[in-house]
Amino acid sequence: MANLKQLAQSLGLSITTVSRALDGYSDVSAATRQRVQEAADKAGYRPNASARRLRKQRAELVAVTLPSEPGHIGPLHFLDMLSGCAEHLAGAGLNLVIAPVPHGESELDMCRRFVDGRRVDAMLLVRTKRHDERVEFLQSRGFPFVTNGRTESAIQHPYIDGDGFSGFHAATLRFHRDGHRRIAHVGGPQEYFFAHARRQGWEAAMRECGLATDLDLQQAPTEQGGYEAALALLARSDRPTAIVCATDEMAIGVLRALREVDGGLSISVIGHDDLPIGAFTSPALSTMRMTGGNLGRSFASLLLRTIAGEPAETLQELHAIEFVDRDSHRLPPVAA
Amino acid sequence: MANLKQLAQSLGLSITTVSRALDGYSDVSAATRQRVQEAADKAGYRPNASARRLRKQRAELVAVTLPSEPGHIGPLHFLDMLSGCAEHLAGAGLNLVIAPVPHGESELDMCRRFVDGRRVDAMLLVRTKRHDERVEFLQSRGFPFVTNGRTESAIQHPYIDGDGFSGFHAATLRFHRDGHRRIAHVGGPQEYFFAHARRQGWEAAMRECGLATDLDLQQAPTEQGGYEAALALLARSDRPTAIVCATDEMAIGVLRALREVDGGLSISVIGHDDLPIGAFTSPALSTMRMTGGNLGRSFASLLLRTIAGEPAETLQELHAIEFVDRDSHRLPPVAA
DNA sequence: CTTGACTCCCAAAACGTTTTGGATGATTTT
DNA sequence: AAAATCATCCAAAACGTTTTGGGAGTCAAG
Numbered sequence: 054m055a056n057l058k059q060l061a062q063s064l065g066l067s068i069t070t071v072s073r074a075l076d077g078y079s080d081v082s083a084a085t086r087q088r089v090q091e092a093a094d095k096a097g098y099r100p101n102a103s104a105r106r107l108r109k110q111r112a113e114l115v116a117v118t119l120p121s122e123p124g125h126i127g128p129l130h131f132l133d134m135l136s137g138c139a140e141h142l143a144g145a146g147l148n149l150v151i152a153p154v155p156h157g158e159s160e161l162d163m164c165r166r167f168v169d170g171r172r173v174d175a176m177l178l179v180r181t182k183r184h185d186e187r188v189e190f191l192q193s194r195g196f197p198f199v200t201n202g203r204t205e206s207a208i209q210h211p212y213i214d215g216d217g218f219s220g221f222h223a224a225t226l227r228f229h230r231d232g233h234r235r236i237a238h239v240g241g242p243q244e245y246f247f248a249h250a251r252r253q254g255w256e257a258a259m260r261e262c263g264l265a266t267d268l269d270l271q272q273a274p275t276e277q278g279g280y281e282a283a284l285a286l287l288a289r290s291d292r293p294t295a296i297v298c299a300t301d302e303m304a305i306g307v308l309r310a311l312r313e314v315d316g317g318l319s320i321s322v323i324g325h326d327d328l329p330i331g332a333f334t335s336p337a338l339s340t341m342r343m344t345g346g347n348l349g350r351s352f353a354s355l356l357l358r359t360i361a362g363e364p365a366e367t368l369q370e371l372h373a374i375e376f377v378d379r380d381s382h383r384l385p386p387v388a389a
Numbered sequence: 390m391a392n393l394k395q396l397a398q399s400l401g402l403s404i405t406t407v408s409r410a411l412d413g414y415s416d417v418s419a420a421t422r423q424r425v426q427e428a429a430d431k432a433g434y435r436p437n438a439s440a441r442r443l444r445k446q447r448a449e450l451v452a453v454t455l456p457s458e459p460g461h462i463g464p465l466h467f468l469d470m471l472s473g474c475a476e477h478l479a480g481a482g483l484n485l486v487i488a489p490v491p492h493g494e495s496e497l498d499m500c501r502r503f504v505d506g507r508r509v510d511a512m513l514l515v516r517t518k519r520h521d522e523r524v525e526f527l528q529s530r531g532f533p534f535v536t537n538g539r540t541e542s543a544i545q546h547p548y549i550d551g552d553g554f555s556g557f558h559a560a561t562l563r564f565h566r567d568g569h570r571r572i573a574h575v576g577g578p579q580e581y582f583f584a585h586a587r588r589q590g591w592e593a594a595m596r597e598c599g600l601a602t603d604l605d606l607q608q609a610p611t612e613q614g615g616y617e618a619a620l621a622l623l624a625r626s627d628r629p630t631a632i633v634c635a636t637d638e639m640a641i642g643v644l645r646a647l648r649e650v651d652g653g654l655s656i657s658v659i660g661h662d663d664l665p666i667g668a669f670t671s672p673a674l675s676t677m678r679m680t681g682g683n684l685g686r687s688f689a690s691l692l693l694r695t696i697a698g699e700p701a702e703t704l705q706e707l708h709a710i711e712f713v714d715r716d717s718h719r720l721p722p723v724a725a
Numbered sequence: 726c727t728t729g730a731c732t733c734c735c736a737a738a739a740c741g742t743t744t745t746g747g748a749t750g751a752t753t754t755t
Numbered sequence: 756a757a758a759a760t761c762a763t764c765c766a767a768a769a770c771g772t773t774t775t776g777g778g779a780g781t782c783a784a785g
Contacts, residue, residue, distance in 0.1 A: 056740095056741060056742085057741065057742065058741075066764080066765090067764070067765045067766075068741090068742085068743095068765085068766095069743085069744085069764075069765050069766080069767095070763085070764055070765070072742070072743065072744090073743090073744090073764090076743085079762095080762075080763060080764075081762095081763070081764075082762075082763060082764090085763080085764085097501075097505055098505075099501075099502065099505040099506035099507075100506065100741080100742065100743095101443075101506065101507050101740085101741050101742065102448065102506045102507055102508040103439055103442040103443040103446075103448060103507065103740080103741080103742090104443050104740070104741035104742040104743090104770090105741080105742050105743075106439040106442070106443075106742090106770095107437075107439040107440050107442075107443050107740090107741085107742075107769095107770050107771065107772085108741080108742045108743045108744085108769075108770050109742085109743070109770085110439075110770070112438065112439060114484075114486070116484075119472050119475075131468060132467060132468040132471075135468075135487060136455050136487065136489040137489075139455075139486075139487050139488065139489050140489045140490075140491050140492070143488070143489075143491050144491065148450075148452075148486040148488065148508070149486060149487055150450070150475075150484045150485060150486045150487075151471060151472065151475050151485055151486075151487055152475065152479070152484065153472040153473075153475050153476045153479075154476075155476050155479050155480065156476070165433075165435075166435065169433055169434075169435040170435035170436065170437065170438045171435075171437050171438055171439065172438040172484070276665070276668075276669055305666070305669045306669070308669070309668075309669050312671065329612070330641070330666045332612075332645075333612055333641045333642070333644070333645050333670065334669065334670060334671065335648065335670065335671030392770095392771060392772085393771065393772065394771075402734080402735090403734070403735045403736075404735085404736095404771090404772085404773095405734075405735050405736075405737095405773085405774085406733085406734055406735065408772070408773065408774090409734090409773090409774090412773085415732095416732075416733065416734075417732095417733070417734075418732075418733060418734090421733080421734085436771080436772065436773095437770085437771050437772065439770080439771080439772090440740090440770070440771035440772040440773090441771080441772055441773075442740095442772090443739095443740050443741065443742085443770090443771085443772075444739075444740050444771080444772045444773045444774080445740085445772085445773070446740070
């Protein structure tokens with residue numbers, strides 16, 4: 054309704070003075086500033102966002118690309134993270150737009166639209182691949198971005214990631230200490246960095262223990278994927294006595310398979326992510342999670358700092374993984 | 390990098406002609422249009438979003454407010470819906486920004502910021518209350534919005550909602566037909582329309598069956614809330630033999646309480662929402678869900694149509710509820 | 726030869742803000 | 756008394772696009 058021009062006119066002042074009064078510049082008298090402030094409050098004046106964005110050459114927006122596998126939109130804990138991120142970005146005047154990949158368009162095309170159209174000031178990339186074309190594109194444009202998950206890019210970039218290698222390494226060693234000798238790995242597609250790192254951690258531990266690494270399956274990182282992998286494992290003559298799962302969703306699918314085939318928890322299982330729902334499955338799911346507190350806040354902070362021009366090397370967070378011990382990992386190795 | 394001015398200069402044309410060529414106006418020759426199109430493609434030209442927004446007086450943005458209860462950000466199936474909505478909005482050139490309520494600000498303040506700053510063209514409201522101040526504000530401003538869930542507002546507004554009354558009415562009658570006589574209701578806060586409507590459905594059915602309506606508890610619509618309500622019910626001497634839960638999350642909490650107290654499914658349970666995880670709980674959760682297909686697409690369509698000025702009365706969708714029968718509702722009434 | 730219609734193009738205005746580079750008096754310093 | 760400083764204000768430019776309201780030039784009809 055009210056814009057700067059009308060406000061200035063009603064006050065008998067210039068647009069410049071009103072603008073600078075509201076922005077708290079020192080070259081407007083205290084009396085005038087107060088008069089302007091009161092009039093602005095009364096009129097409910099808010100600067101037009103589009104106009105300010107054009108003038109300041111900032112979109113005041115950050116986009117997060119959502120990988121849209123049919124019917125399944127990334128890990129379920131995403132929304133909590135995004136919400137936290139959006140809240141902290143808002144504190145700096147930025148809003149978060151969610152950008153699922155439209156039908157018939159690639160994630161790369163979408164990045165191009167957002168970057169070249171100056172629709173956003175930075176991008177947040179999730180589900181990074183080891184070789185990620187989005188990362189390469191943004192780097193070639195010199196456009197600010199932060200990833201959730203590392204890549205194998207030669208050039209450094211800001212990221213937040215959990216140390217999946219160490220986590221899965223430790224989990225596997227722990228199963229070994231508990232007496233397990235046939236420890237399977239149910240992983241996700243290896244082009245994803247997180248899936249690869251976790252598998253590498255499992256594999257390294259197995260080698261250190263002198264165990265074979267043939268109990269290893271890859272599936273879609275969903276309940277269904279875990280379910281199918283578990284069915285395949287249960288059909289083998291050399292069944293595992295423990296299963297390390299790349300994600301909680303896969304682990305939940307594994308638990309379901311165990312129930313259907315063996316009627317209950319016949320094999321130790323551990324997942325990763327600490328989905329809230331894990332506490333409510335039967336048996337309650339043992340899992341791992343990234344340390345480091347409020348993830349959304351961290352992403353927001355990294356985004357702001359990369360927009361501000363801080364070098365990538367100072368914007369990389371690798372968080373340790375901790376165990377969340379519940380009931381699904383305690384089975385003795387002879388149970389099968 | 391490239392803007393209209395540079396593009397025009399390199400082509401020896403005016404800004405106007407280049408703009409109109411790219412927009413497909415008929416007053417530019419086919420030859421020129423093609424020449425312009427090729428140059429634009431080659432330069433990777435995309436119109437500056439802020440500039441277009443200012444000129445066209447449209448923000449090309451829609452905001453969805455996320456209620457941020459501590460640690461729990463609305464139903465878990467929100468993200469799927471939002472993703473679908475964002476994807477369809479993108480088809481019309483609109484992006485979806487997620488707007489969690491910042492610390493120390495009310496949802497109303499946030500609406501005000503978005504509306505008066507012309508940051509968005511419409512708003513999507515979730516978790517509506519029976520008397521919702523956000524709705525009242527937007528109505529007073531004549532600002533386009535769509536709600537997920539009805540309100541008791543005197544003025545019509547666009548919404549999408551499930552017929553929770555009928556769903557809970559039918560579910561309660563079904564339990565009665567199966568022989569249950571002590572049917573409890575575990576509901577959410579009654580200021581929310583959905584929670585109230587579902588409770589009303591249960592209550593109406595109980596009255597029709599001549600049953601008392603004292604087995605009725607309200608809690609936060611979370612696993613924890615359901616868990617606590619169930620503990621209270623299980624401690625009573627006149628335990629229920631069936632429980633109707635306002636949400637799947639509450640139902641999952643109820644199942645956990647049953648496991649802990651009785652060691653398994655001792656009471657029939659049904660939830661609402663059809664969370665994907667429901668298929669993986671033990672026992673698999675019987676539930677209800679809204680019919681009507683792709684919810685996100687429907688929201689996008691309603692948003693676009695309300696922006697276009699269609700009257701509210703033609704933009705209201707009330708969808709039937711259908712049962713999703715799994716294993717948690719099949720217990721005979723004498724089991725307790 | 727004039728008129729009107731048609732095709733193709735363009736200069737300038739407009740959107741609402743922020744910022745630049747002074748301008749105007751009043752006050753202090755030299 | 757002149758010069759410098761200070762406090763307060765403002766006109767105009769700029770951001771990059773879309774849209775308005777024509778302006779040339781060409782061609783056919785009168």
